[in-house]
């Protein structure tokens with residue numbers, strides 16, 4: 001029995017799509033979620049800057065003596081995970097490898113469309129790992145920064161979101177793909193809009209959310225460490241680096257927890273880390 005919490009980190013509310021999977025698979029665990037909403041979007045920042053600011057977030061939540069942390073952000077997973085693993089001594093689980101495993105297994109015609117941030121697309125990590133698993137698979141990637149901001153503004157499931165998604169998907173019109181990878185954690189929050197668009201277009205596309213395999217990866221890690229928190233009513237502590245009310249409204253919209261369990265607290269990272 002290990003009561004220590006699991007850290008979950010994203011630039012904003014997108015990581016809630018991963019948190020939802022974790023809560024479903026491992027409901028007894030305690031989680032500390034931090035969304036760095038003051039500094040998002042991460043997807044247009046430099047690699048060096050992403051390393052620094054993601055490290056600040058993990059450092060802040062690590063004061064709680066974590067047993068593991070999940071980087072619920074593809075952008076950070078793409079360019080900063082080695083840096084974070086070097087810096088912290090608890091297991092750090094990322095989302096890219098789990099996503100590539102799923103995508104490779106699911107595609108039948110070996111054509112995968114991928115949507116992500118600029119940083120993730122430019123890093124080429126998905127292409128690299130998918131290519132290592134199956135060199136015959138063709139991947140076409142598109143950065144969708146406007147969709148990140150739209151979802152962060154609360155429009156994942158409405159008409160505003162749908163229009164932006166439909167527009168971005170046109171990029172793949174001449175690509176006969178059977179699989180779409182949500183290589184940004186914000187995008188699964190808009191899953192219903194994607195499904196409806198494909199249905200209207202009469203198109204069958206597998207939607208790959210790396211969160212599924214990421215949750216299994218965490219389960220494996222806890223099993224190896226014999227660190228499950230059995231017989232416990234798990235809870236989530238939420239931190240945001242900007243307005244807590246705004247974060248709460250969005251979390252209520254996107255998170256599977258009931259609203260009474262969502263009470264985000266604002267943290268000023270500079271101050272909090274200076275004090276340590």
Ligand code: DGL
Nearest residue numbers: 011041042043074075185
């Ligand atoms: N949700 C993040 C990801 O998975 C990034 C969004 C952003 O801050 O640009 O890549």
